[in-house]
Amino acid sequence: MSSYGQFALVYDRLMADMPYPEWLRFAELCWERYGKPETVVDLGCGTGSLSIPLALKGYHVYGIDLSSDMLTVARSKWEESPQNAMRPGTGSVQWLHQDMCEWELLEPADSVISFCDCVNYLIEEEEVEAAFRATFNGLRPGGLFLFDVHPPSTLVRYAEEQPFYLDEQDVAYIWTSDLDEERCEIEHNLTxxxxxxxxxxxxxxxxxxxxxxxxxxxxxALRRAGFTQVDRYADFQLRQPAEQSERLFFAAVK
Incomplete structure (x- = not known):
């Protein structure tokens, strides 16, 4: 997985159009269905664009990421948030520099989320299995693991539609992609x-x-890790995936 490096400094600018409110809404829809948590792990939290809103809603959040650069940005955003310690009902955030394949807490969490296709960054089956085992071990009995992935069709579409360009006053990029069809693995190269x-x-x-x-x-793989109930959804809705679904969601119960 990439350490992101300098990318962390412009990450929020480039990701400004990402559907963070939809991820938050989907998580809370699932918590209404499966049980509302108090403690939430945001696995692959990046710059905290989901961790911080969850904390402001009153959840106690652990933001975990492999990139120390991303965590530095996340920590600054949290510390500079005007609502941070002022609004009644605000929860908390602890930022942890850990690998999602072997993360751990001192106490089990009620729920784990891993959105924005973090699991797709695990490019070996063994890594995915390890992340699922670590998550199972990090949840309390009855705890819920929510995550999304790009299906193979979405990576094929990226390869067909590339290159991508952005030209703004403060930032620009050229983005090309190369797909290994046999492994369904795509390499994104950004300048x-x-x-x-x-x-x-x-x-x-x-x-x-x-x-x-x-x-x-x-x-x-989720069931091998120990999860007893695995449900599938698609495109930020509590509905079954279809062939044309662009983003798949999984809800796995320990």
Missing amino acids: IFSREKDGRFIRFEETHVQRAYDADWIEQ
């Missing part, structure tokens, strides 16, 4: 230009690799 405070642009390169897995294999 990013970011404006500094003095007006100069800096250029840096980022490579991100994702792999898509068959939904049946994912469910079997």
Whole structure:
């Protein structure tokens, strides 16, 4: 998995159009159905764009990420949030620098979320299995694991539609993708230009690799990890996936 490096500094700018409110709404829809948690692990939390709103809603959140750079940005956002310690009912966030394949807490959590296709960044089956086992071990009995993935069809579409471009006043990128059809693994190569405070642009390169897995294999891997109930949904709705679904969601109960 990428450490993100300089990417962390422009991540929020580039991800401004991501559907964070929809992920939050989906999580709370599931918690209404499966049971509302008090403690939530945000696995692969990035810069805290889900962890922080959850804490402001009153949840006690553990934001876990492999990238110390992303966690530095997340911590700054939390500390600078005007609602942080002022609004009644605000929860808490602890930021933890851990690998999602072997994460652990001192006490089990009520729920774990891993959104924004974090599982796709695990490019070997053994890594996925390890992450599922760690999550099973980190949940209390009856706890809920929620995550989303890109199905193989979405990676194929990326490869067909690339290259992608962004040209804004403060940031620009060129994004190309190369698909390994046999492994259903895609390599995203980004050349990013970011404006500094003095007006100069800096250029840096980022490579991100994702792999898509068959939904049946994912469910079997969850059950091998010990989860007793596995439900599938699609595209931020509590409905069954269809062939054209762009994003699959799993709800697994310990």
